[in-house]
Amino acid sequence: MVLWKKEVILALLVAICCSELLMLFAQTGTGESLLTFSIASVERVVAVFQSEGNTRILVFSLLVGALLAFMRESGGVTATVNFLIRKGISGSARRSRFLAFFTGVIIFIESNLSVLMAGIISRGLFDKFEMSRARLAYIIDSTSAPICILLLLNGWGAYVLGLLGNYELNESLVSILIATIPLNFYALITLAVVVYTIWADKTHGPLKQAELQQQRTHKHLDLDVEPSKPSFMLVPLLTMSFSMVLFMFVTGDGNFTQGSGSKSVLYATVLACVVSYVMMVGSKRFKHIEMTKIGFNGMSELLPLVCIVLFSLALGSSLKELGTGAFISGLVAENLPLFLVPAMLFIAGGLMSFTTGTSWGTFALLIPIGMPLVINLDLPAPLLLAAILGGGVFGDHCSPISDTTAVSAVASGCDLLEHVRTQLPYALFAGGLTVLAYIATGMMVIGV
Template identity: 75%
Template sequence: MFVSEWMTILPPLLAVIVVLWKKEVILALLVAIFCSELLLILSSQGLQPALTEFSIASVERVIGVFGSPDNTRILTFSMLVGALLGFMRYSGGVTATVEFLIKKGISGTARRARMLPFLTGITIFIESNLSVLMSGIISRGLFDKFNMSRARLAYIIDSTSAPICILILMNGWGAYVLGLVSSYELEQSAVSTLIQTIPLNFYALITIAIVLYTIIADKTHGPMKEAEANPKKALETTDIEIEASKPRFMLIPLFTMSVSMVGFMFWTGNGSFTDGSGSRSVLYATALAALVAYVMMIISGRFTHKKMTEISFKGMNELLPLVVIVLFSLALGASLKELGTGKFIAGIVAGNIPLFLIPALIFVAGGLMSFSTGTSWGTFALLIPIGMPLVIELGLPAPLILSAILGGGIFGDHCSPISDTTAVSAVASGCDLLEHVKTQLPYALTAGGLTVVFYIVAGLVM
């Protein structure tokens, strides 16, 4: 049976409809996976085999996620983070750190408390999920203390981490994009092209500017204003309730994680930071940090091995929904790639259009693809092979086109309810996932709209 190209957008479209209708992300991902696998079988075998095989194919697609070592490391890392969060929380280290910061005046005001996760996100530019987790862990208690909503915290850490990672580029993000671009013969080297995208990545720059505005001016708009007016729901489960011990029970494991992450990047890259494996490094760093936290708590004499085991499983259990979302997101991304959803969307944009509009339309295409698939990295992998040949064939400025691809991927990621980064931000801040999406969306759309205007102007000038 012939499956037309337009039908390839049905799976992500169904996912969005189910999320808006049932408010259930895991169900939406499952429906999208089943739909995508059904279309794949219809296109190759016909109707009768499809009705009997697409369920089995969907299960195999999910199992196939574990066939990639990187995917397995991401899922294992997500579970280990739960244990690490549990160790730091039940040790009293999180509460003690919050009290210390307030006592020393570092975060003695609401504005300073809002600035802390922003500055943490800028400092920890090595890996976006690590940045989000550290910012969220450090700031959750402070936001509760000053009666600010967890939704606001989720917005600050989510809208700081990925833009910073894609601007600084001395991390796994830069290495990944460099690998994708290096295979094309551009006028300048891939490294030079990548560096030149920094001032042209309008979405990342505008997003960071908007985050700073909300922090300094203390202004909230739309659904975020409603969340700020009634933050009681987020305050029901607060880290402040646990008795304070010493800040070192939180700070030493976090320091271990951030420093060892750099070391593991050099180690996995055989001495080269940019050649290092982000998935391996973040897993090893998290495992080491969890081990350090475990040893510290055992040595303190307040915890037994049995109690530590209970705490670790409690922490993992709290993150289990996130792990399932990440698992299904990876499976859906693989299925959509085989189905050709991304290529179809990109093909629509890259049709017969004026040259000066191409950067803006590629940005929009990247946003749609990232929103539909929930992965900015997957969007990079799909759009760079389309954008770079356009650069070569049409003589377009490579840094401008590449920056539009990178910015579009992050834009869609910020808007998508099925993004793993969105899910990690919600978990790290203790905010409901759909509340985070709803409150962040107006800010992301504003930044996205301004970015389109900037790319049209840049297209005319360049």
């Protein structure tokens, strides 16, 4: 539906209806199913708000629109771009690309915060040097999750440790996590490809067309406002970054790794909006009524993306109940040659993450399959775990219903469908190389 109509929302609605219809066929007669599946689809969307985490994601997505509008209308974005160029930090297109990359590397606490910070900081610079927003979305999306899954001193690491805690493994859990780093081929290859595109200034496929289109139209969306002071952008951003760390400690009762990423990102964004509001009103250039209008205009710009996130969450819930993940898990048959098990776990993880839009949900489904294989067949735990983690991130990069994909589009100001279309060839290339790497490594480590 996405490829045919170029319409994500319609595709998501059709997918939800199909999923609900299949479940009703299994439970009731055909006639009753046809009468009630539309009601079931509406209730599935409504049920998204029963989850506090889902509601936080939706509110956070709206507030990001308000924050972006505050920083743009204050003149802070234009002033920051001029400041970075004047200081030589981003005095060229290549430096601007590397700034987006290294911002994502440094902020490895949480993937959504990583893409948000990198996107907001860099979008004005990309406009200045006539680089497409699709290219920015690709860089920040393909940097954040791979870095988070490699540098596991964050909520990702705590979550994976919790899933591993149910199994009696020969090695310590921390040592297994550390050993996955050189074996997480997808994350390493993806980062290498990103660095190549940044340094060599090479783009391919749909992304190359997006670059040519940007250069023809000369869009400078965030730079149309007269510059004021860089502080109108930098202070809210720094507030969001440091308060995110603080809220991770607060929500984790003093333990950073136990903190809630969804709560912390939301609270940090709310605080950044408040700081930006106070600064702008305090400057005497803006009044409360004007700020309210700016905030709601910013939210309205992101409303289509928020709808996509809402329907994506509903579809993920429906597919989980339908048993899509369990079905794909069953494709990893135990009678396969053992050296193919890592590659099959990676492929299964990619398919599950693509269809459900969640890498963490994929970890929860595949680790209980992979770890018993480690115990019963004496397979290397780091290799199988790395394949599962990499597969989850791979599918997440390809999926139009992933929350990280949507936030990357929000942060960069890129159309979601364009972001998926331009990133997909790079993700598939890295995924293909990863499958070959896991087959070769399986033959060397496990044996034919």
